Amino acid sequence: MTLASTATDRRPQLSPHFMFRWEASQDAYILLYPEGLIKLNPSAGEILKRCDGQHTVAELIAELQDAFPGPADDIDQGVRAFLDVATDKGWLHAGELVKKS
Amino acid sequence: MPKDSNGLTLDGQGKPLWLSLELTYRCPLKCSWCNNPLDFDDYAARELTTDEWKRVLRESRELGALQLGFTGGEPLQRPDLEELVAYANALGFYTNLITSGIGLTEERLVALKAAGLKQIQLSLQATEAAVTDALVGATAHERKLDAARRIKAHGFPMVLNMPVFRQNIGMTDAMIAWAAELGIEYIEFANIQYYNWALMNRDELMPTLEQVREAEQVVQRWRNKLGKKMTIYFVIPDYYEGRPKACMNGWGAIHLTIAPDGVAMPCQEARVIPGLEFESVRDKPLAWLWHESPLFRKYRGLDWLPEPCVSCDEKEKDFGGCRCQAFLLTGDAGNTDPACGRSPHHARVREAVDTAARPLRFRKPLFKRAAGTVTTAFLED
Numbered sequence: 001m002t003l004a005s006t007a008t009d010r011r012p013q014l015s016p017h018f019m020f021r022w023e024a025s026q027d028a029y030i031l032l033y034p035e036g037l038i039k040l041n042p043s044a045g046e047i048l049k050r051c052d053g054q055h056t057v058a059e060l061i062a063e064l065q066d067a068f069p070g071p072a073d074d075i076d077q078g079v080r081a082f083l084d085v086a087t088d089k090g091w092l093h094a095g096e097l098v099k100k101s
Numbered sequence: 102m103p104k105d106s107n108g109l110t111l112d113g114q115g116k117p118l119w120l121s122l123e124l125t126y127r128c129p130l131k132c133s134w135c136n137n138p139l140d141f142d143d144y145a146a147r148e149l150t151t152d153e154w155k156r157v158l159r160e161s162r163e164l165g166a167l168q169l170g171f172t173g174g175e176p177l178q179r180p181d182l183e184e185l186v187a188y189a190n191a192l193g194f195y196t197n198l199i200t201s202g203i204g205l206t207e208e209r210l211v212a213l214k215a216a217g218l219k220q221i222q223l224s225l226q227a228t229e230a231a232v233t234d235a236l237v238g239a240t241a242h243e244r245k246l247d248a249a250r251r252i253k254a255h256g257f258p259m260v261l262n263m264p265v266f267r268q269n270i271g272m273t274d275a276m277i278a279w280a281a282e283l284g285i286e287y288i289e290f291a292n293i294q295y296y297n298w299a300l301m302n303r304d305e306l307m308p309t310l311e312q313v314r315e316a317e318q319v320v321q322r323w324r325n326k327l328g329k330k331m332t333i334y335f336v337i338p339d340y341y342e343g344r345p346k347a348c349m350n351g352w353g354a355i356h357l358t359i360a361p362d363g364v365a366m367p368c369q370e371a372r373v374i375p376g377l378e379f380e381s382v383r384d385k386p387l388a389w390l391w392h393e394s395p396l397f398r399k400y401r402g403l404d405w406l407p408e409p410c411v412s413c414d415e416k417e418k419d420f421g422g423c424r425c426q427a428f429l430l431t432g433d434a435g436n437t438d439p440a441c442g443r444s445p446h447h448a449r450v451r452e453a454v455d456t457a458a459r460p461l462r463f464r465k466p467l468f469k470r471a472a473g474t475v476t477t478a479f480l481e482d
Contacts, residue, residue, distance in 0.1 A: 017258035017286070019195055019219065025116065025165040032195035034220045034258050034287055035334075037118065037167050090329055 012060075012083055012092045013053035020048055031091060047082050051092055057083065116165030117357035117391055120194075121369065122154065124182065125361050126174040129203045131238030132226075133467035134264055134299040134306055137174060138372055142472035147362040151181040153383065155188050157359055160387035162192045166357065169194040170222075174361070177204035183212040190217030197222060199262075202248030203241055210255050221252050222260040222289075227268075228275040236268060238469045253283055260287040265316070266306040267457070273316040277323045281331060288331065290320065292338035295453075296370045296425055301475070302467050307457040310341050340450050343442035344415075345422025352400035352424060357391060365390040367397055370425040374434045400424050400434070407435060409443045 014020055019032040022045075029045030031038045040048065046068075050060040061079050065072045086092045125148055126141035138144075149157070158169075169189055176182055177200055189196050198213065199222045223245065227233040230242035252259050261280050263269070273290065280288050292313070295303045308316075320335045327333075339346045349356040349368045358366045363381035366372065372379060377396050391397055399405070403416055410421040421427075422438020430439045431446045439446035468474055 017220070021193070023167065023193075030167065032167060032219075034197070034260055035289075037195070 008058040009056055011053050011056050012051040012087070014048065014051055015090055015093055018091055033091075043078065044082060044086075047079055048086070048091070051083075051086075115392075116355070117161060118166060118355045119168045119170075119357070120161050120166040121170045121172055121356070121358040122157065122176075122185075123172055123174065123358065123360050123369065124148070124154070124176045124179045124185070127178045128173060128175040128201065128470075129178075129239060130175070130201055130241060131469040131471050132236065132264075132298070133302045133469055134266060134293045135470040136294070136296050136299065136369055137470070139297055139301075139475050141174070141470070144361045148179075149359075149361065149363045149382070151184060153363065154181075154185050157363070157382050157387060158185070158189050158192055158194070160382070161357060162194065164357075164388060164391055167193075167195060168197070170197045170199050172199040175201050175203060177209065183209070183216045186213055186218045187216035190219075195219050200224070200248075201237075201241070202245040203239070205248045205251070207251060210251055214255050214257070218257070220260065221257045222262050223249055223252060224262045224264065225249070225276070226264060228272050228279055232269065232272075238471075249283060249285070253285070258287070259285050260289055261285050262289045262291055265290050265292045265308070267308040267312065268306070270308045270312045270316050273319045274323075277320070277327075277331075277333065281323070281327060286331060287334070289334040290316070290336075292336060294338070294426075295340075296373060296429065298468065298470050300429060303453060304456055305465060305467055307340070307453060309458045310454060311458070313337060313341060339422070339426075339438075339440035340454055342440070343447075345419045345438035345441040347419045348423035348426075348438070351402070351420040353391070353397035354401070354420075365394070365396075367400075368425065371396075373425050374428045377434075405435065407437060409441075409445075410437050413443065 017033055021030065023030045026039050028042070029040045029048065031040060031048070046064060047060065050063060055063070057080070061076050064079060065075050068075065083092065126137045126144045171182065171186065176198060179185075186196050186198070196218050197220045198218055202223050225233070225245050226236045227242070233242035233245065234240055249259070249261070263276055265273075277288060293299050293306060295307075299306060317335060317337065320333050323331075324333055353367045356368060358369050359382065360366060360372070363383045364372070364379045365382060365387065366379070371377070377399065378394070379396060380390060380394060382390065385394070403420065406416060406421050410416050419441075422441055424434045426440060427436045427438050428434035430449050436446065437444040439450050441447060
């Protein structure tokens with residue numbers, strides 16, 4: 001069971017006013033935004049890197065399953081859980097639903 | 102200053118993540134709660150040049166600084182603000198402008214946007230022109246509202262900052278309603294802290310605990326109503342809580358402030374503490390000032406803590422509170438912050454709160470921030 005925010009056919013995107021980038025001095029991806037900053041753990045960084053409004057949730061999960069070792073189901077569930085949290089925190093917009101042709 | 106609820110998850114690892122540049126103490130307003138030094142007028146002739154500020158930006162970025170606030174005084178008084186924003190942006194800073202809105206013309210907004218400015222924090226003191234203008238000592242209200250509308254029109258995220266005191270705390274509800282209509286994303290109710298000008302005016306400015314609680318309830322109602330559309334910061338001031346604030350997240354932990362004359366400080370108020378050695382980026386490399394200087398090492402970490410902090414199980418949460426407040430209220434910056442209920446000096450804070458609640462307390466006019474209002478010569482050793 002997933003929230004609507006991580007429905008497979010949505011294309012999550014970083015909220016406006018959030019800056020996501022690699023920061024060498026932290027050896028990590030970071031998020032910068034009004035009044036705050038967050039250092040992301042490696043998996044969060046890899047997920048957010050793909051939240052570009054282009055990848056659907058299904059596509060970014062498939063990419064991560066290809067790129068990283070570990071049971072595919074675990075990656076699937078881990079990514080969806082993270083997207084729920086990131087959406088709830090306001091880092092991500094769920095993105096438009098893909099039009100069914 | 103970062104908020105408790107801002108999701109700050111970096112412990113700093115010894116890096117000055119948060120950089121505040123006080124570009125100037127010059128300001129067209131005369132706010133009675135200003136945290137600038139009482140002798141602010143003496144700094145104008147000593148302000149860093151554009152090239153000196155650029156060197157500060159480079160050196161602090163090398164130290165790992167990420168969040169950057171251009172503040173003052175009124176930073177728009179510096180004609181090189183846009184140049185410095187562009188420079189900082191290119192270095193990878195998240196650039197914030199902290200402004201009264203006075204001087205934020207359309208031309209400057211366009212130039213700041215082009216320079217890559219990320220966010221603007223605008224102060225507004227009241228929802229009625231007569232109240233704002235009286236409080237800041239200038240015809241400012243309409244210009245501030247104009248600034249707010251134009252900031253939104255240019256697509257900047259905006260933090261509306263309302264300094265909160267007895268004279269305006271009743272406008273909390275009206276302020277949020279106005280901000281919600283304009284689509285402002287963040288409001289900070291900055292219960293003022295009592296240093297410098299604000300401390301001089303404390304008896305007149307301090308709201309009662311009842312007023313603070315009422316404002317807090319207003320905020321909670323709006324949070325429930327607006328949900329994620331607006332983030333509302335409202336931190337109960339430490340005078341009322343019996344618990345000290347984790348001031349600056351610890352002395353010399355993640356915050357670095359550079360004063361107009363280049364002096365590097367752990368916080369904007371640190372110069373109220375006598376006997377400390379304040380040194381400028383004009384004379385020393387920033388890395389040395391941050392890592393090695395006696396000033397930054399003085400109260401860094403937990404080893405210097407006095408009792409009752411040493412044996413307190415909350416010392417890693419609040420680091421003993423605020424050094425400046427400890428000095429101003431107890432005479433020794435090395436004491437436990439008297440805002441703490443366990444401080445032997447806590448009665449001094451209780452007295453101030455009790456005075457605020459007294460219905461017939463003596464009323465005197467507010468001192469306005471102005472050159473020559475007070476002499477600070479007696480503060481020198």
